[in-house]
Amino acid sequence: MIPILVAYGTTEGQSQKIAEFMAEAVRAEGYRAELMDVSREQAAIVNPVYAGVILGGSVHAGRHSPALERFARRHGDWLKTVPVGFFSVSLTSAHEGDTSRREARRMLDDFLKRTGLEPVRTCLLAGALRYSRYGLLKRWMMRRIARKEGGGTDTSRDYEYTDWDDARLFALEFAREVEGARRHAA
Ligand SMILES: Cc1cc2nc3c(=O)[nH]c(=O)nc-3n(C[C@H](O)[C@H](O)[C@H](O)COP(=O)(O)O)c2cc1C
Known part of the structure; x- marks a missing residue:
């Protein structure tokens, strides 16, 4: 079974719910998925056994969380060696229209620039008002x-x-890409 890490940063729980949903979606297709909350102490050490990493979290006051940023920086060297799929959760993504889309994209790009993360796939997801x-x-x-x-x-x-169809599609397409890369490398 191809092992995938699903690591998330959450404040009010929506990104955790999304991460759990993605992990379930890829498990249902026969992959192995393990969840990790990046704010937990255990996230300081990651066993580099995973063939791919889904990483994501929410925006508060225009930025992704410091814990998510710390995780991406701390494990930056390793994250350059595996395919990464990044999802960004915000209320901006709940709004229709080009301006909101551009703003959500800008916040995602800002995270990538700040951390040096180079995902093979990204996804903007609407969050929740909790x-x-x-x-x-x-x-x-x-x-x-x-x-x-x-x-x-x-x-x-x-x-x-949150659009759950978008979340599922992102996770499954990413998992298939990881599988393809593995087969190619073998
Ligand atoms: C205090 C606060 C600030 C927020 N700031 C933003 C923001 O600047 N831009 C945005 O698009 N969404 C913002 N949001 C919306 C969150 O991204 C949204 O509620 C998301 O679902 C939170 O996910 P989480 O529960 O995983 O933390 C904010 C939410 C809160 C509670």
Whole structure:
């Protein structure tokens, strides 16, 4: 079985849910997938047994998390030797239109530039408004932003905008690419 690492950075849990979904999707196709939260202590050491790495996480205040950046930098040498698929989760990606798409792309590219990561495949995914996870101030702030940008404003519930078909497709196409590269190298 081809082993794939699915490493994620999350603050309110949506990127974790996406990573778990991707891991399940590739497992269902016969690959081996292992999950890793990049903010955990164990993420400091990675056993380089994986044939490919899906790495991703969310944007807060215009940037991906410091933990995700740290992971990409710390393991940069190894990540240059395996195919990497990178996914970026944001609310910008929930919005239609070229301007939002460009902005989401810019944040992803900024992460790649800052870390030197060179993924073979990238994916922009819409995240979620998880009012149930926010404290008072964050809830108030996110509701204001949502009102301005056309998102959900009922703070008694959460809103999920992730396109699960896109997430599955990204993970499966990446896994097949890893398999192809392996076969080619053999
Ligand atoms: C405090 C806060 C700041 C955020 N800042 C941005 C932002 O600058 N741009 C954006 O597109 N989304 C932003 N988001 C939306 C998150 O990317 C989105 O909620 C995502 O689903 C979070 O994923 P996570 O649960 O894995 O952390 C922000 C969310 C919060 C709560």
